[in-house]
Amino acid sequence: xxxxxxxxxxxxxxxxxxxxxxxxxxxxxxxxxxxxxxxxxxxxxxxxxxxxxxxxxxxxxxxxxxxxxxxxxxxxxxxxxxxxxxxxxxxxxxxxxxxxxxxxxxxxxxxx
Amino acid sequence: xxxxxxxxxxxxxxxxxxxxxxxxxxxxxxxxxxxxxxxxxxxxxxxxxxxxxxxxxxxxxxxxxxxxxxxxxxxxxxxxxxxxxxxxxxxxxxxxxxxxxxxxxxxxxxxxxxx
Numbered sequence: 690x691x692x693x694x695x696x697x698x699x700x701x702x703x704x705x706x707x708x709x710x711x712x713x714x715x716x717x718x719x720x721x722x723x724x725x726x727x728x729x730x731x732x733x734x735x736x737x738x739x740x741x742x743x744x745x746x747x748x749x750x751x752x753x754x755x756x757x758x759x760x761x762x763x764x765x766x767x768x769x770x771x772x773x774x775x776x777x778x779x780x781x782x783x784x785x786x787x788x789x790x791x792x793x794x795x796x797x798x799x800x801x
Numbered sequence: 802x803x804x805x806x807x808x809x810x811x812x813x814x815x816x817x818x819x820x821x822x823x824x825x826x827x828x829x830x831x832x833x834x835x836x837x838x839x840x841x842x843x844x845x846x847x848x849x850x851x852x853x854x855x856x857x858x859x860x861x862x863x864x865x866x867x868x869x870x871x872x873x874x875x876x877x878x879x880x881x882x883x884x885x886x887x888x889x890x891x892x893x894x895x896x897x898x899x900x901x902x903x904x905x906x907x908x909x910x911x912x913x914x915x916x
């Protein structure tokens with residue numbers, strides 16, 4: 690299994706600002722995923738991040754709003770740009786293991 | 802298109818009672834199926850998974866799930882619920898799309914356990 694950490698664990702941000710969330714994995718992985726979990730909702734995939742290539746975004750998510758970096762096989766960042774209260778969610782990092790997926794603890798974001 | 806349906810948004814059971822959480826999926830081939838649990842303020846923990854073989858799979862914390870192809874279902878069961886099982890449970894399907902696997906999650910079932 691993979692051990693995943695995320696920073697920050699939670700934050701309160703002002704409207705119009707940006708927040709970068711970091712995801713660190715204890716082993717090298719090819720595929721990393723970023724999900725959003727809005728209050729009381731299920732998980733929605735934002736994008737898939739492969740090292741050495743641009744992230745692939747799901748329908749409804751764009752790079753300008755959620756830029757992603759993947760500088761190496763153990764690390765990725767997701768930035769939530771120009772935030773609005775609708776961006777208040779839990780953001781989860783995930784990695785693909787052997788026929789399964791492991792999740793980080795999540796970053797709880799509240800936008801005022 | 803692939804989809805996962807969890808018909809029950811909330812379920813309340815008494816401690817010691819049996820539990821069954823329903824999950825139905827839509828996928829053209831044999832799917833990879835998962836159950837995750839999310840405790841309040843926590844991340845997601847994998848309870849069990851099914852890929853092939855025996856259709857009854859055992860997981861952690863005394864949970865099991867049965868894959869029924871004819872019903873496109875993967876229901877989660879536990880014979881005797883403990884108060885610590887109160888959490889949100891997500892069913893997910895792993896589907897291959899454009900050469901990569903994506904995981905599609907159901908909307909979740911929130912379990913409340915009465916003492």
